[in-house]
Amino acid sequence: MPKKMCDEVVSILENRKVNGKYYKLTFQSTLLSQKVQPGQFLQIRINQGNDPFLRRPFSYYRVIGKRVELLYEILGRGTDVLSKKKKNDELQIMGPLGKGFCKTIGKKKRLLVAGGVGVPPLVFLAERYSTDYLLIGTKSKLEVLPKHELKKVKAEILYATEDGSYGSKGMVTALLEKIIMHEDPRGFFIQTCGPKRMMEAVMALAGKYGIEGESSWDETMACGVGACLGCMVQTKEGLQRACVDGPVFKFKDLV
Amino acid sequence: MKVDLTTTIKNLKFRNPVTVASGTYGTTDEYAGYVEPKKLGAIITKTITVKPRAGNPMPRICETSAGMLNAIGLQNKGLEDFLKNKIPYFQKLKVPLIVSIAGESVSEFSKLAETFDRLKDVVKALEVNLSCPNVETGGVNFMKKQERILDAVKAVRDKTSLVTFAKISPELGDVIEIAGKVIEQGMDGISLINTLRGMAINIHTRSSRLAKDFGGLSGPAIKPVALRYVYQVKKEYNVPVIASGGICDTRDALEFLMVGADLLAVGTANFVIPAATVDILKGIEAFMKKEKIQDLGKLRGSYKPACERGEGCSR
Numbered sequence: 038m039p040k041k042m043c044d045e046v047v048s049i050l051e052n053r054k055v056n057g058k059y060y061k062l063t064f065q066s067t068l069l070s071q072k073v074q075p076g077q078f079l080q081i082r083i084n085q086g087n088d089p090f091l092r093r094p095f096s097y098y099r100v101i102g103k104r105v106e107l108l109y110e111i112l113g114r115g116t117d118v119l120s121k122k123k124k125n126d127e128l129q130i131m132g133p134l135g136k137g138f139c140k141t142i143g144k145k146k147r148l149l150v151a152g153g154v155g156v157p158p159l160v161f162l163a164e165r166y167s168t169d170y171l172l173i174g175t176k177s178k179l180e181v182l183p184k185h186e187l188k189k190v191k192a193e194i195l196y197a198t199e200d201g202s203y204g205s206k207g208m209v210t211a212l213l214e215k216i217i218m219h220e221d222p223r224g225f226f227i228q229t230c231g232p233k234r235m236m237e238a239v240m241a242l243a244g245k246y247g248i249e250g251e252s253s254w255d256e257t258m259a260c261g262v263g264a265c266l267g268c269m270v271q272t273k274e275g276l277q278r279a280c281v282d283g284p285v286f287k288f289k290d291l292v
Numbered sequence: 293m294k295v296d297l298t299t300t301i302k303n304l305k306f307r308n309p310v311t312v313a314s315g316t317y318g319t320t321d322e323y324a325g326y327v328e329p330k331k332l333g334a335i336i337t338k339t340i341t342v343k344p345r346a347g348n349p350m351p352r353i354c355e356t357s358a359g360m361l362n363a364i365g366l367q368n369k370g371l372e373d374f375l376k377n378k379i380p381y382f383q384k385l386k387v388p389l390i391v392s393i394a395g396e397s398v399s400e401f402s403k404l405a406e407t408f409d410r411l412k413d414v415v416k417a418l419e420v421n422l423s424c425p426n427v428e429t430g431g432v433n434f435m436k437k438q439e440r441i442l443d444a445v446k447a448v449r450d451k452t453s454l455v456t457f458a459k460i461s462p463e464l465g466d467v468i469e470i471a472g473k474v475i476e477q478g479m480d481g482i483s484l485i486n487t488l489r490g491m492a493i494n495i496h497t498r499s500s501r502l503a504k505d506f507g508g509l510s511g512p513a514i515k516p517v518a519l520r521y522v523y524q525v526k527k528e529y530n531v532p533v534i535a536s537g538g539i540c541d542t543r544d545a546l547e548f549l550m551v552g553a554d555l556l557a558v559g560t561a562n563f564v565i566p567a568a569t570v571d572i573l574k575g576i577e578a579f580m581k582k583e584k585i586q587d588l589g590k591l592r593g594s595y596k597p598a599c600e601r602g603e604g605c606s607r
Contacts, residue, residue: 042325044566082564087358087512092564115355131566256350259360260563262326264318266367267353276346276367281322 042262043068044131052122055108055186057179059156060120061098062107069130070100074137075162076230076253076285079107080261081119082129089115091259094280096230097133098157099164108157108186134261135284138228138251140166145226145249148172149192150213150239152231156182158253159230160190168192169225170216174209174235178202210238222246227288229253240288253284254291295580297573297588299333301532301554302455302480304416306333306388309549309588310573313536313559314339314392314419314459315364320381326566331573334388336534336557337378339421341393342400344370348426349503354492359511359538360560361490363504365426366394371407383414390534392459394421395444396429402447409452418454419534420445420479423461423486425508432463432489441470442477449478457534461486462521471525481532481554482525485518511560512538519547523595526552540568542575549576552593 043066051063069079080092093115099106111117122128138158146169151159156173160182163171171192175181177200187194196204197212205212217225227250229239236252243250256279258268263281270279271292277283297308311334317323319338329335347367354361368374382389391408395401401420408415422441424431435441445458458474460467460482471482487508492501500506518537526533535553539545540561548556561568576588585591 040325042566044326089355090358090511090564091355091360257353259353259362259560260322260566262318262322262566264316264322265353265362265563266315266347266364267351267362269347269350269352269367 042131044129045069046127046129049122049124049126049128050104051124052120055183056181058110058175059108059180059182060110062109062119062122064105064128064130065103066105066130067103069132070103070105071133073097073100073133074140075165076137076158077133077135078261078284079130079132080134083115083119083122085129089118092131092261093119094134094255094258094261096154096158096253097161099161108160110154112154131261135280136282138162138253138285142226146170146220146224147192148213148216148225148227150174150209150227150229150231150235152209152235155230155232155235155253159228160187162228163190163192170195172197172209172212172216174198174212174231175203176200208238209235210242213239214242217242217246217248222248226250240291243288250288251285252288252291254286255279255284293581293584293586295577295586295588297333297576299554299588301417304388304455306555308333308573309554309556310545310569310576311336311390311534311555311557312562312569313557314421316559316562319368320378323562323566327570329385329387331570332387334390334416334555335382335385336390336419337374337392338368339366339392339394339424340368340371340374340404341366342371342395342403344368344373351502352507354501354507356490356492356509357513359509359513361492361502361507361509362487363426363502363507366424371404375407379411379414388416389414390417390419390457391415392419392421393448394424394427394431398443398447401444402451405448405451405454409454412454415454417457418448418452419457419459419483420448421459421486423459423464425461425463425487425489425506426504432461435464438465438470438473442473445474445477445479455480455532457481457483457532459483459486459534461488462517463489467521468524468528471529475529475531481534482529483534483536483557484521484525485514485537488514488517510538512540514538515544519551522548522553523551526593539572540565542572542579545572545576546579546591549588549592550595552595554592
């Protein structure tokens, strides 16, 4: 008998813009806050009725006690509608879904590479588990998270902005290469989440230096529970479902 | 008041009329954490093909107004895997199983029918999928030639005594005419409707929002079309009908019942509301109690056509 899954109506505690890019949504739930691993996700039914019709997946950003926080950017109609929700508005939420990031990495140094929607789950990971570096790539300073959002992260946080307005100028992968070249590359374990092109570049570098790691790989999904087969990812074991077999996959398993 | 939802089709008895549309309920227990599968009247499987199919490239799905397009492309691990790894699950479950089958040739339809005919302890009926819009052979394009449909259903009929439903859609041509012909070939009932082919474009890239140009439209957007076909086919032939197409809530389910649907297959709604099937079941019961209808048979087909009300008939 599979374990009972949670689909709950919650009230919004807070939904506000935190910088030029992200909104933060907060709610309380005993069930949705239980046994969450960074990298797992939720499926939100933004409105009852047919618009938006499908649920939208969001990664967990932070769980403190029963309090769940999500950090999101407006990427389409669903997130646009969500951004207009007010305190006490209700949302129907399923979760926690999928397989999260690996927490035990032996004696290796945890190195996280985040971009865009990949920032929240990796901040969560760096708050929960000992991490050496958190690298964040953005377009400009506007998207940089306020310091208090990162105060629980004990890792060294390094930003790379494309326009050079904050941190180092250029792509986050250039920053990544600089760091891994300074030490024994094989002593690192990389975990990455963000735009596909970024993750592909990270994986290419990891391959070049023989570094192990994981990336959170998503595709447009409908159900979030492995039924619709919309979000397949090509792995060495064949096609796997990002929503239940992932979204986190080992570099070596991805094709 | 206790209400009776028992639904009988030929020699089959279902404890209630609520089932799941092919391809929307996973392959085995994906929804078992949300819905007790035993509560369903029947389970219709994802379409099984003889050989494993990898399906289409991503993106395979996108949301459209009140619905979604999919171009999954009948991804499944094939007949052998189904028999070895999925059938034992359903055997234990003891919910009437309706297996959806699709062949790329007449001989594949034969093989599928023959195989499942030997599994009558688990498999109670076959849904012959003649209308997948997302595959090159065996789907809508291939079946456009009516003799191919008829050859396929004949092949199935020849090989099995299981109750058989032909799943057809307006993409194949005139639904009423095709329904008549497949019934003539011995199909016991009709499953209506499959997805309708549609398009969605990313205006920035000017390319399809799917990896393919077209996908199958499902969800509330197609419900009025599905309802109309269920009504017409039921009226014309009075054969068992599995209804699907945008059934999301109790109201939808009741509408389909009123035009005569025998089974109600909840499809895309499962993706949005995992408990949609049991919500609908409870809703139907509540409606019957409120309306003091004890037997579902009294509700089924109770639609009052416009002409009976003296307001002119539709065909």
